[in-house]
Amino acid sequence: MLSKLVTGLLCAAVLINTLVLNDAVVFRFTNVVCLSRNESWFVFHNCRLKAVRRDRVLLNINGTILHPADNISIHAQIFKKASGFKPWLVNAKVDGCRFMRRNYNPIIGIIFDLFQDFSNINHSCPFVGPQVVKDFYLRPDRLKLPFPTGDYMLSLIWIFDNRPQFDTNVTFSFIEDLLKSN
Ligand SMILES: *[C@@H]1O[C@H](CO)[C@@H](O)[C@H](O)[C@H]1NC(C)=O
Ligand SMILES: *[C@@H]1O[C@H](CO)[C@@H](O)[C@H](O)[C@H]1NC(C)=O
Ligand SMILES: *[C@@H]1O[C@H](CO)[C@@H](O)[C@H](O)[C@H]1NC(C)=O
Numbered sequence: 001m002l003s004k005l006v007t008g009l010l011c012a013a014v015l016i017n018t019l020v021l022n023d024a025v026v027f028r029f030t031n032v033v034c035l036s037r038n039e040s041w042f043v044f045h046n047c048r049l050k051a052v053r054r055d056r057v058l059l060n061i062n063g064t065i066l067h068p069a070d071n072i073s074i075h076a077q078i079f080k081k082a083s084g085f086k087p088w089l090v091n092a093k094v095d096g097c098r099f100m101r102r103n104y105n106p107i108i109g110i111i112f113d114l115f116q117d118f119s120n121i122n123h124s125c126p127f128v129g130p131q132v133v134k135d136f137y138l139r140p141d142r143l144k145l146p147f148p149t150g151d152y153m154l155s156l157i158w159i160f161d162n163r164p165q166f167d168t169n170v171t172f173s174f175i176e177d178l179l180k181s182n
């Protein structure tokens with residue numbers, strides 16, 4: 001669970017960071033892993049990265065929810081690489097249906113804001129049928145979080161009726177533009 005203190009600090013950081021504009025040169029995916037833990041509820045058809053430029057890597061995920069899901073939670077964790085991936089700041093469980101009614105978690109809001117333009121998941125519960133993330137690439141200008149340069153993993157574990165159904169774990173690099181930030 002994300003403590004109130006961390007949430008407060010992150011909100012402060014978000015405010016500060018919107019004043020000091022984010023000058024990143026590189027913000028790109030480096031790997032993706034998808035796993036269904038219950039193929040009678042969720043199947044993946046596609047889960048891959050495609051590099052189109054040095055600084056742009058597209059993420060495509062295509063899967064199907066086979067039965068309507070209206071009790072969804074998402075366990076979101078961020079890890080930062082430092083001789084192995086270590087937990088870093090975000091470890092939150094979010095009620096997906098509540099979040100879709102009202103964007104109530106600022107951190108998940110930032111993550112959602114990065115990819116919602118590239119997906120069909122911005123709607124209310126229930127969720128059923130094709131779930132698609134298409135040609136999603138990371139845009140540093142959308143990132144209102146102060147990231148130190150490094151390699152990260154965002155793990156999203158999708159839980160229906162209190163049981164984990166599938167994982168989408170992506171790793172990405174964030175490299176600050178040292179020239180511009182001086
Ligand atoms: C995704 O990351 C989480 C957190 O590290 C891990 O528990 C889970 O096994 C990973 N899933 C896959 C498919 O690698
Ligand atoms: C797997 O999915 C089926 C079909 O929706 C569901 O009935 C079952 O409870 C799920 N099993 C687990 C362990 O989540
Ligand atoms: C997703 O996969 C399904 C099944 O393979 C396919 O019919 C559908 O066209 C794919 N959708 C996208 C947007 O790639």
Ligand SMILES: *[C@@H]1O[C@H](CO)[C@@H](O)[C@H](O)[C@H]1NC(C)=O
Nearest residue numbers: 099100102103112116122123
């Ligand atoms: C979903 O999209 C609508 C506009 O299409 C937007 O107003 C709303 O804030 C979005 N939902 C979330 C949770 O961001």
Ligand SMILES: *[C@@H]1O[C@H](CO)[C@@H](O)[C@H](O)[C@H]1NC(C)=O
Nearest residue numbers: 070071072095160161162163
């Ligand atoms: C979701 O399902 C679990 C297990 O069935 C239940 O304990 C929980 O109250 C449900 N949550 C909501 C918001 O309906």
